[in-house]
Amino acid sequence: MGAMDELLRAIVDDPGADEPRAVYADRLIEAGDPHGELIRLQLQLARLRPGDDGFGALLAAQDRLVAAHPERWLAPRARRVAWLRRGFYWRATIDEVALADAELARHPIVAIDVFDARAPDALLGSPLLLRARTIDFFYEDVDPEALPALFAHAPRLTSFHFSTDEPLAVLPLVPPSVAALGLNVSGDVAAVCAHLSGRRRLSLRVLRPDEAGLAACARLADLAELAIVRPPAALPSFPPLESLRLVHCDRLPPLPPVRRLEIDSSFDGDGVVRALAADPALAAVEELILALWLSPDSVAALARSPFAGRLRRLELRGFRLEDAEVLAPLVPQLTTLTVGALGAALDLERVLGPRLAMLTFIEADEPVARRLADGHFPALGRVSTVSSQPGAAIIAERWPQVWAPLGDPDRGG
Known part of the structure; x- marks a missing residue:
């Protein structure tokens, strides 16, 4: 195995390490390979946040580089260019994994998106599955019968997101080593929440909320992300959340402290936004996504809110x-x-x-x-x-x- 292959293996084996990526980038730049410059730019970007000095210039340089080499980064995966992180693809679809894409195998893939309820047999022997930390079934209801084999072939899995009408049939199959769970919750929400203890990060989408179910969600100490479809006028007291999404929200309930707030669809978008502008909970929000039809007056009220200082x-x-x-x-x-x-x-x-x-x-x-x-x-x-x-x-x-x-x-x- 040559020195470059050894560096690439180090990158694949330790996706979180920057040093082998930086050394690999230097070697590629010396050889005139634009991939080296992409790695260098994205390593610099990963150390900054939007708004930091130099972030915009680095972002523009990255995009120009990608556009200048469409055969490298646009043609193979035109809709997934954003899955390049620190110079390499970090996410793939189940179709790419099952096809045993040789080029993709050179990337430190840690997340797989599944578009089929059953895992194809070709996926189960893939080295990409052996390395996967995250599998996301949100696009399709998961088939419980396919899960034992899937988990057996994904020994490094720590995060599993899924959608199903029968979460109580799926949850007992998820290994304890999978610390992060994301799921759509319907039916008996309180019963589902009773099966979620021991996980370190939870993302829930509650489709038909009721008082007892939301109260059970609020008692989950490790709840990080919550989405509620048609939220009630009052919510129980939640601990601080990383993300809250309210869908079909016609009246804004009192909010918990949340870093990222999304409100999607409302018969009274202006009324919801004016209520938000007056809510002290807005003071914790750094990211606000409003998929609403809004008037200038309600947007101006939001911008003038004394609680909008962290946006x-x-x-x-x-x-x-x-x-x-x-x-x-x-x-x-x-x-x-x-x-x-x-x-x-x-x-x-x-x-x-x-x-x-x-x-x-x-x-x-x-x-x-x-x-x-x-x-x-x-x-x-x-x-x-x-x-x-x-x-x-x-x-x-x-x-x-x-x-x-x-x-x-x-x-x-």
Whole structure:
């Protein structure tokens, strides 16, 4: 085995270590291989957060590099470029694993997404499965009969996400070594929660909440992420959460402390946002994602809230930003901004603050796209839009559109 193969084996065997990646990158750069520069850029990015000095410039350099070599990073997995992390793919689909993709085997894959309820036989002997730390069945109801063989062939598995109408049939099959669980919970929520003790990280999506079920969820000491479909007007007292998602939320309940809050769909989006602006729990929120149709008045109320001081990422997916004054109080602190559309007369200099590293919008007319592409925004490293919309080609002249336009940054990158 040559020195490069040994370095690659060290990267695959220890996905969390930076040193072998850095040495491997230096060797590739010496050989003129652009993969070395990608590893170097992404190692630097991994040490920074959006808004830190230099983050935007590194992000832009990374995207230009990926766009310059589409045969390496765009053609094979065009929809999963965001699964490149610290220079290598970290996630794969079950189809790629089952095909025994030789190129993919050179990457430290630790997560597998499954699109089929049963694990194909070809998957069970894959070396990628032997290395997997996370398996995600959220896209398809899992078949309990397939799980014993799957777990037997995934000895390093520590995280398992699944969807099923019968969680009580699945949970007894999950080995105790799997410390992190994510699942859709329906039926007897309290009975499901009784089977979750001993896990160190829990992500739950409660489909039909009732008082007893939510109270059982609130007693889970290791609950990190919670989604509630049609939340009631009152919630029990939860411990601080990493993430809370409220779906079909027509009235905002009192909130627990939460770092990331998402509200998706409401008959009264403006009323929900005004209530949020007045809720002291907003003071803990760093990332706020609102998939709601909103008026300028409710967005302005949110921006003026005395509790909005920690907001860094703001997504207003159903809002057309016409007037820079609406967001003015938040502009100095935002590092990531998503809006539905940019108005033609929008004063970009007053919206794109000194820390804003990533901007996403669905729609922008060509004049505002041109002003954006020609403007001086040194912190802005990535601008994403929808390719079929006016102005998209102009944006792509400056910011290559290599990442999913409306993708979730937590999913990779």
